[in-house]
Amino acid sequence: MNFLFDPVKFDGQTMLWSHAVKSEAAYPGFYHWHQCMELLYVHEGEGSVIVNQHTYEMRPGMLFLFQPFQLHKIFANVSKDTPYKRTIAFFDPSVFAESLTHFPLRHSLFMKLWQGRSTGPAFDLTQEIQQVEDGFSNYDEISKQGRGQEQEEVTLLLLELMGRIHKANGRVQHQEAIETDGRALRYSEKIMHWIEMHYAEEVSLDQLAEWLHLSKFYVSRVFHEETGSHITDYLTARRIKQASRLLQSTTQSIEQVGIAVGYPNVSYFIHMFKKVVDVTPLKYRQRHVAALK
Incomplete structure (x- = not known):
């Protein structure tokens, strides 16, 4: 069995970033948690993400934000015809919370994602795929230039994501209300x-x-x-x-x-x-x- 606690070693960095990683072999995943927050954005692939006794559909355009010590598992149906391509980032939310305080709406959302129980962990950003993809590509270029660890750059990335999530959150909550009424539990x-x-x-x-x-x-x-x-x-x-x-x-x-x-x-x-x-x-x-x- 894989280890449940999967500690992330930052080694002095503020953000661990892996952009557009592709898998074409079986990816069953395993139940685990980290001491920090984890961001998962799906570019390609299908499967499911399991968090807190709930199963969420994994598909392109889905963004997942896992809280520190939150038990989760990613299960991808992978083949050469259906590869699993994702962007993953790990960060300590306490490092960036203060830098977001000048943006009350986004800061409030960030705190709920970090410490709350009613927001997240799944967000459907399919209606803004191109903007999200461009934002990740821009940050990846900044990382390659050696500026990806700067507080300002990470803060800008988080601000953009909080804006996208806030915009999509109403749609997600509406969809969840529909599913609660009409979808039986798996x-x-x-x-x-x-x-x-x-x-x-x-x-x-x-x-x-x-x-x-x-x-x-x-x-x-x-x-x-x-x-x-x-x-x-x-x-x-x-x-x-x-x-x-x-x-x-x-x-x-x-x-x-x-x-x-x-x-x-x-x-x-x-x-x-x-x-x-x-x-x-x-x-x-x-x-x-x-x-x-």
Whole structure:
């Protein structure tokens, strides 16, 4: 299994930028989070993006902004005929928040995207594809000239994006209202919502299949088809994500944390945590405490 916590190493830079990266091989993705914000813009490709028990369609013109420590997964259906081409950027929002304060509307939106729960993470910019593409190309040229790390240039890029998102946000909210009324949840979304309610318990595929009134075989297959991963992968990701939060924010013992996230056997909890995060729960907590100091 890939590591859930995928730390981004800035090494003195303010923005890590990868423009128009193309993949033509299988791209199943994996559940993970970063300590910073991540921007994903889709130039080409199709698939799905999974965030907070919701599945969003991935297609050209879609922009995704993931908050720090937000669990997400990108699943792209990739082939030579349908490549996956995207622009990715990583940045620490605290570095740029102050520089946006002179633009109240855009600053307010930026803060909601960074810290809020009701805005984002998906924005449909298909009606302004050319302008968005030009904006990214311009910044890429600036980066190649060695000015991409300058506060002014990154701020200008963020201001432009906030403007595009603000313009598109009304359309997105309207579309979501329509979908809420007319679109049934995908099976994968129902499964993730069920796991959200039960991940701290002893979970069995039999229980889940019975709740959905489907066979175990079909439940496993449809989840894999819609997300590109297995149910056990998502369950583990959700449990370890919560365990990481408890290790950072509480003084509960390692055993208590394991029980709270569905691992009553402390040895097995330590084994799974180390397998996913690459360190033991104790070392993870010690590193977090050291970082705060």
